[in-house]
Each structure stands twice: as C-alpha cells, then as structure tokens.
Amino acid sequence: MMLLKFFGLFGPAAFSLAASTLPRLPINPNNDSIVHSLSLPGFQFRRVEPLVPTSSKKKIQNHLRLRRISTGRPQRSAVALLGQIQRDNGGGSYENVTAVNHYAVEYSVDAIFNGIPMTIVVDSGSADTWIRGSNFTCRNIQNQTISEDACGIGSFFSGNFTDGPIVNEHFTIRYGDGENLEGQLGYMDVELAGITVASQEIALASRGTWFGNNVTSGGLGLAYPSLTSAYMTDDLDLDNENLSIPYSPLFTSMVSDGLIEPYWALAMARNSSLGSISFGGMPPVDLNRSHYESTPILIADVINRDRTAWQPSFYTIVPKGFHFGRPETIGEYPFILDTATSLIYLPYNLAEGVNAQFEPPAKYSYDYGSYFTDCNAIAPKFGVQIEETTFWVNPKDLLNKEVRDPQTGYCQTGISDGGEGPFILGAAFLTNVVVSMNIGTGRVEFWSHEFY
Structure with missing residues (x-):
C-alpha cells in the first residue's frame, strides 16, 4: 500500500529516499477513494488510505499541558496559506487575512532538544519542527534587518546538532501573509511528552520575518510529511519545488520507530490550565458522557x-x-x-x-x-x-x-x-x-x- 511504504518502519535517514522515489499516482475520477469533487482553485480531494498500525503493544498515555497564549498576530494558520494558494491559481481569497489574525491565540508546549527545553507552538497545519538558532537574524517584510525585539521571538537554542547540519540541505518555509523562516537542518534527540526520538531531523532557524508572542521559540508541525519544507541546496534563498526533499517529521518518526500508536489527540481549552495534547494515547479528560x-x-x-x-x-x-x-x-x-x-x-x-x-x-x-x-x-x-x-x-x-x-x-x-x-x-x-x-x-x- 502506498502509505505503508511512505510511513512504514523506516528510520529518519532512510525516509527521504523512500518518499522521494515514489511515483505520482494519477487521480482517477472513477476511483471509490474520491469522496468529493470540487472546482476550487488549487485543490482536489480524495480519501486517505489506512496505515498498518505499529508494533507497539500498548497505548502509551503520554500527554503535555497546552499553554494558551494571547498573541497579536499568529498568521501561521492555514487561512494565510489557503488564501495565497487561491490567489496563485486565479481564484478569490480569504479577505483581509492579516487583519483577522490580529485577534487570536496560540497553543504551545514544552519540548526538549538535546537536553535543552524549548517552548514551541502546536500547529496541525504544518509539518516541520523548528527552533530558533543562536545566530537568528530578524527581518521585516522588505527583507531588511531589524531589531530582535521586533520579531517577538523567544529565547534561542544554545546547543548544536548532534552530528552537525545536513550537508547540501536547508529549511525554508514561507507563509501566505509574508512571514518566512530559513535555516539549517540536522539531527538531534527530541523529547516530547516523555517520548524521546533519537536523531530526529529538525530545523534551526537562522533568519526570518516573524511576528511572535515573546514566549515561543519555534514550532511543532503535526501534519503529514508532504508538507515538510526541506530543500536540496545550501542556498537559503532557493525553495524551488523541484529541490524539495520530504522527510519524516517528529510525530511520523514516533510512529515509524514504533514508539507510540499511530495517532495524536488534542483537548484544547478556553482556560490555559485545562488543555492538553497526547501522543499515542488520550488526554486526561473525562469522556464518559461524550458523543x-x-x-x-x-x-x-x-x-x-x-x-x-x-x-x-x-x-x-x-x-x-x-x-x-x-x-x-x-x-x-x-x-x-x-x-x-x-x-x-x-x-x-x-x-x-x-x-x-x-x-x-x-x-x-x-x-x-x-x-x-x-x-x-x-x-x-x-x-x-x-x-x-x-x-x-x-x-x-x-x-x-x-x-x-x-x-x-x-x-x-x-x-x-x-x-x-x-x-x-x-x-x-x-x-x-x-x-x-x-x-x-x-x-x-x-x-x-x-x-x-
């Protein structure tokens, strides 16, 4: 099955090769996997095929408290991305996306990178895990260097990659609202909710345009590997899709390494002390009377x-x-x-x-x-x-x-x-x-x- 090969029991190093050599599958309008046909600019939809479960013998009840942070401009949402895609394909767009997101909140968790704790934003609409590097340079929309305070980004990561950065590969992610990040990719041990993934590929951001909350220093992308943002070149200004190299993001590595059952669960809350996220288990919420x-x-x-x-x-x-x-x-x-x-x-x-x-x-x-x-x-x-x-x-x-x-x-x-x-x-x-x-x-x- 396609997704078994894509998400199967590969280590992080083997993942990119396996993913990049898969052929593109044609979209067959008569295929039963088609559940919705839409004439939306830039989009088609079909059903995801199930993944064979991992070999883990029990559900690991690991969970983290979600921290709710009021923030001025969390534009990293799917709203900005979808608006940009629609514009690129001749369609309409979400109106005034930047203004909408002046009023919003973000949810963060604490993770440990090579023994160093960092606070990162939880994002189900992206796939990369990244943290701020020690050499981070803040830029404005016009690509001019500005003060660090203007970015509102949290403290920097004081450590290093386990074995140095990956040669001839870099991280570049651009959001529909104009925010962007560039940096190096490499491997390090990442601990999240008591689960340690050894030699996980992550990004250290070295420059970018960012509108942060002065608390978080990175992002935890929980989407599928097709949305990762690695490119086969050391030139940080090149993000041509032909140079894209899919890799195994953190949650996918947890699953493919057999560390957890293949799901994550979320209980967001209006009160910052009540929310939680769990990997391979359920949050500590009473659901006995739930539908x-x-x-x-x-x-x-x-x-x-x-x-x-x-x-x-x-x-x-x-x-x-x-x-x-x-x-x-x-x-x-x-x-x-x-x-x-x-x-x-x-x-x-x-x-x-x-x-x-x-x-x-x-x-x-x-x-x-x-x-x-x-x-x-x-x-x-x-x-x-x-x-x-x-x-x-x-x-x-x-x-x-x-x-x-x-x-x-x-x-x-x-x-x-x-x-x-x-x-x-x-x-x-x-x-x-x-x-x-x-x-x-x-x-x-x-x-x-x-x-x-």
Missing part, C-alpha cells in the same frame, strides 16, 4: 505542491451539515482542522446565515475581515454535523468578548467568511471537542467536549 464520531481524512491536492496530489497533507474532512436556527443546512464542503486558526471559516452563505442569527445580527467588517456584533449579543445555537453526530459549539466560543473593535466597541464573532474554500474548523470549534488524528485508520475521531 463520539469518526470520519475519513482526505488528501488535499495543492496544485503548486505536486506531491500533495497523492500523499496526505492537511487533516481535511467533509462535515455532513451545519445546524443553526432554521433551516438546517446540509451540504458537503471540505474543511481543514487547524489548531493555529482561531475562527471557524464557512462558505459565504453559511457565514452570513449564522451571523444573521445573533441577537442583534452580526455585521461583516471589511476593516478586520470578520463579523462583529454587540458584546452582550445572544449567540445562536450552532453545531457541526460530522457523519451522524452533531457537535455543538459553546456560545462562549461564538462571541469573543476579549476582541473588540476600538471604534465601535463591538465584539468579534467566532464565524467568518472562508471565501472559495477549502474551509477551516479552527479553535472556536476545536475547543468544543476532543479530537484524535489517527493516521493508523486514516480517520479523525471526535468526542463532544462543549462544557468544562
């Missing part, structure tokens, strides 16, 4: 990244419907589950419909690219139907009283316009469920967690 459902992970074909046509990349699902007021809306739209996005991005007609149900109705602000209403407004009952189960969103997540337009005093709602899609279920939804990304079964699992 449960699962749905297939889809392959999202991003046209300007060839390998995502036949390899999984994002955690993409198709909800069966949306429930708010009357009537109930049924329809199939692709949604990416992204921990780094704050809002729920719906198709325009649905976003308008839900926001119209607020009392008083929420209005779209072109200045901020999202909807605002009176801070004492009554939020509608809103739920996302996944297969046969509806997961309801707590009203606290539909009206953010911490986010106010300084001119009107109005508050931002949790629902925004997702342009032409694919659409996004961000933190406003994810704080109402416990979610497990199970690459072993090729499915996302959900447990209701609306009240806590």
Whole structure:
C-alpha cells in the first residue's frame, strides 16, 4: 500500500529516499477513494488510505499541558496559506487575512532538544519542527534587518546538532501573509511528552520575518510529511519545488520507530490550565458522557505542491451539515482542522446565515475581515454535523468578548467568511471537542467536549 511504504518502519535517514522515489499516482475520477469533487482553485480531494498500525503493544498515555497564549498576530494558520494558494491559481481569497489574525491565540508546549527545553507552538497545519538558532537574524517584510525585539521571538537554542547540519540541505518555509523562516537542518534527540526520538531531523532557524508572542521559540508541525519544507541546496534563498526533499517529521518518526500508536489527540481549552495534547494515547479528560464520531481524512491536492496530489497533507474532512436556527443546512464542503486558526471559516452563505442569527445580527467588517456584533449579543445555537453526530459549539466560543473593535466597541464573532474554500474548523470549534488524528485508520475521531 502506498502509505505503508511512505510511513512504514523506516528510520529518519532512510525516509527521504523512500518518499522521494515514489511515483505520482494519477487521480482517477472513477476511483471509490474520491469522496468529493470540487472546482476550487488549487485543490482536489480524495480519501486517505489506512496505515498498518505499529508494533507497539500498548497505548502509551503520554500527554503535555497546552499553554494558551494571547498573541497579536499568529498568521501561521492555514487561512494565510489557503488564501495565497487561491490567489496563485486565479481564484478569490480569504479577505483581509492579516487583519483577522490580529485577534487570536496560540497553543504551545514544552519540548526538549538535546537536553535543552524549548517552548514551541502546536500547529496541525504544518509539518516541520523548528527552533530558533543562536545566530537568528530578524527581518521585516522588505527583507531588511531589524531589531530582535521586533520579531517577538523567544529565547534561542544554545546547543548544536548532534552530528552537525545536513550537508547540501536547508529549511525554508514561507507563509501566505509574508512571514518566512530559513535555516539549517540536522539531527538531534527530541523529547516530547516523555517520548524521546533519537536523531530526529529538525530545523534551526537562522533568519526570518516573524511576528511572535515573546514566549515561543519555534514550532511543532503535526501534519503529514508532504508538507515538510526541506530543500536540496545550501542556498537559503532557493525553495524551488523541484529541490524539495520530504522527510519524516517528529510525530511520523514516533510512529515509524514504533514508539507510540499511530495517532495524536488534542483537548484544547478556553482556560490555559485545562488543555492538553497526547501522543499515542488520550488526554486526561473525562469522556464518559461524550458523543463520539469518526470520519475519513482526505488528501488535499495543492496544485503548486505536486506531491500533495497523492500523499496526505492537511487533516481535511467533509462535515455532513451545519445546524443553526432554521433551516438546517446540509451540504458537503471540505474543511481543514487547524489548531493555529482561531475562527471557524464557512462558505459565504453559511457565514452570513449564522451571523444573521445573533441577537442583534452580526455585521461583516471589511476593516478586520470578520463579523462583529454587540458584546452582550445572544449567540445562536450552532453545531457541526460530522457523519451522524452533531457537535455543538459553546456560545462562549461564538462571541469573543476579549476582541473588540476600538471604534465601535463591538465584539468579534467566532464565524467568518472562508471565501472559495477549502474551509477551516479552527479553535472556536476545536475547543468544543476532543479530537484524535489517527493516521493508523486514516480517520479523525471526535468526542463532544462543549462544557468544562
């Protein structure tokens, strides 16, 4: 099977060769794996095939506390990437993405790199694990060197790669909002939630344009290997897709090395002391009274990244419907589950419909690219139907009283316009469920967690 070969029991060193030599598989419109056909600029979708489970004999209950950080500009979300892809392919885009993300939060965890603890952002919409190197140079959007304080990036990593950097290979990642990072790739031991991956390939960022939170010093990418950002050259300015070298990211290495069962699970929370993430097990959350459902992970074909046509990349699902007021809306739209996005991005007609149900109705602000209403407004009952189960969103997540337009005093709602899609279920939804990304079964699992 394709994914067995891609994720199979290879060590990190063998992974790049195995992945890079796989042929591109044609998209067959008559194939039963096609679950959704869309004329969206830059995207096609097909079902992910299950991965054969690892040989680990028990579920390892390792978990970490998630730290919720209020931040000015977490633009590393899938919103920025999808908007850029749509523009590159002649389509519309998420409106005013940068302004939307002025109002958001990030979730971080602590990891240990060659014995040195670092605080890094959890991001299910990217795949690379990177930390700030000691020689990091901060740049602005015009590529001019600026002060370190202007980047808002946390403390630097004071150690080194175990065996030096990888020769003729570098790390470059560019986000749709203009942020970017470049640096070296190499191997070091990484400990996360009590699990140690020996000789894991990670990146040390040496320069970049960054809008940080003055706390975190890197990122933990949990998406599939097709989204990794390694390139076969020492020139940091070259990121041509023809030079791309997929490698095994941290979570994939945990699975392929047989250290954990092939899934990670997340319980995000409004309160920074309650959230947690687990690898190969479940977070310490009581789910005895929760509703449960699962749905297939889809392959999202991003046209300007060839390998995502036949390899999984994002955690993409198709909800069966949306429930708010009357009537109930049924329809199939692709949604990416992204921990780094704050809002729920719906198709325009649905976003308008839900926001119209607020009392008083929420209005779209072109200045901020999202909807605002009176801070004492009554939020509608809103739920996302996944297969046969509806997961309801707590009203606290539909009206953010911490986010106010300084001119009107109005508050931002949790629902925004997702342009032409694919659409996004961000933190406003994810704080109402416990979610497990199970690459072993090729499915996302959900447990209701609306009240806590």
